[in-house]
Amino acid sequence: MYDVIGSRASRTFRVLWLLEELGIEYNHLAVAPRSSEALAANPSGKIPALRTEGTVLTDSTAIMTFLADKHQALTHAPGTHTRARQDALTHRILDEIDALLWTAARHTFVLPEEHRVPAVKDSLKWEFARNLEEFSAVLEGPFLQGDDMTIADILLTHCLSWAGKAGFPDVGRKLGDYLAVMTARQAFQRAAALP
Numbered sequence: 001m002y003d004v005i006g007s008r009a010s011r012t013f014r015v016l017w018l019l020e021e022l023g024i025e026y027n028h029l030a031v032a033p034r035s036s037e038a039l040a041a042n043p044s045g046k047i048p049a050l051r052t053e054g055t056v057l058t059d060s061t062a063i064m065t066f067l068a069d070k071h072q073a074l075t076h077a078p079g080t081h082t083r084a085r086q087d088a089l090t091h092r093i094l095d096e097i098d099a100l101l102w103t104a105a106r107h108t109f110v111l112p113e114e115h116r117v118p119a120v121k122d123s124l125k126w127e128f129a130r131n132l133e134e135f136s137a138v139l140e141g142p143f144l145q146g147d148d149m150t151i152a153d154i155l156l157t158h159c160l161s162w163a164g165k166a167g168f169p170d171v172g173r174k175l176g177d178y179l180a181v182m183t184a185r186q187a188f189q190r191a192a193a194l195p
Contacts, residue, residue, distance in 0.1 A: 002026040002067075005038060006047025008194045011060040014158050015048050016194060018064050018151060020187035022071050030195050061090060064151040074150050082145065089144055089152040096131040097159040100124045104166060129169040136174045142181065157182040 002019065006012030007030050019026050031037040034045035041049035042058050050057045050066075057063050068075035076083035104124050107116045135156070140146040143153050160171050160179045171179060182188065 003029060003051035005029045005031060005041045005049040005051065007032055008191070010047055011158070012048035013191060014060045014154050015050060015063050015067070017154055017158070017188055017191040018067055018074065020190045021149075021154075021185075022067065022073055024067075024071065028194060061094065061151075061155065064154065065090075068151050074154070076145075076148070076150065082148075086145060086150050086152055089138075089150075090155060093135075093152060093155045093159060097128065097135070097156070097163075100128045100131075101159060101162050101166060101168070104168075108166075125168055128163065132169070132171055132175060136172055139174060139178060142178075153182060157188070 002024065004012060004015050004019065004026050006015075008016060008028075010033070016026075016028065029037055031047070033047050038047050038049065039045045041051060041056050044058075046058065048058070048060050048063060050063045057066055065075070069078065076086050101124075104121050107118060107120050138144065143149045144156065145152070157179060160175060161183065163169075163171065170176070183192075
């Protein structure tokens with residue numbers, strides 16, 4: 001049994017959604033970052049964390065990669081060209097979408113007020129819109145890699161949803177359609193309904 005540590009309204013959602021897609025039972029400890037439970041799992045207090053077989057794994061993408069590889073689902077086999085492409089998409093989403101959203105969040109409510117630079121958000125939104133045009137161009141079918149849904153799709157969908165809540169530019173029709181299909185998935189809906 002897996003223990004997922006972290007509130008749903010965070011990157012923990014990615015792990016919860018993946019477990020729902022996999023149909024695997026888990027325990028969810030819906031705790032805030034730096035809470036005593038989060039600190040017990042991860043000395044930095046960051047969430048999510050995954051407790052499994054006496055080991056604690058951290059970082060949402062690392063956890064998703066572990067789970068997908070372990071259960072041989074929502075991923076391509078290691079050592080293949082399709083896996084290398086999946087990993088490239090994953091890293092690109094982290095670099096070009098997730099990092100912009102996280103920087104905006106830091107300058108909105110994470111950093112102490114005296115260290116926030118609200119004006120930086122305008123350039124982040126501009127870069128986000130530019131990067132989305134490139135992601136729209138690489139979308140090959142229903143999923144980023146054509147007919148095969150992978151953890152990169154979970155990552156991108158979570159980031160696009162986050163962007164909408166954070167007041168970032170509209171994602172456009174093609175990615176908007178993709179987002180609507182992804183968020184209508186039953187596993188997404190089950191994860192979204194968690195406390």
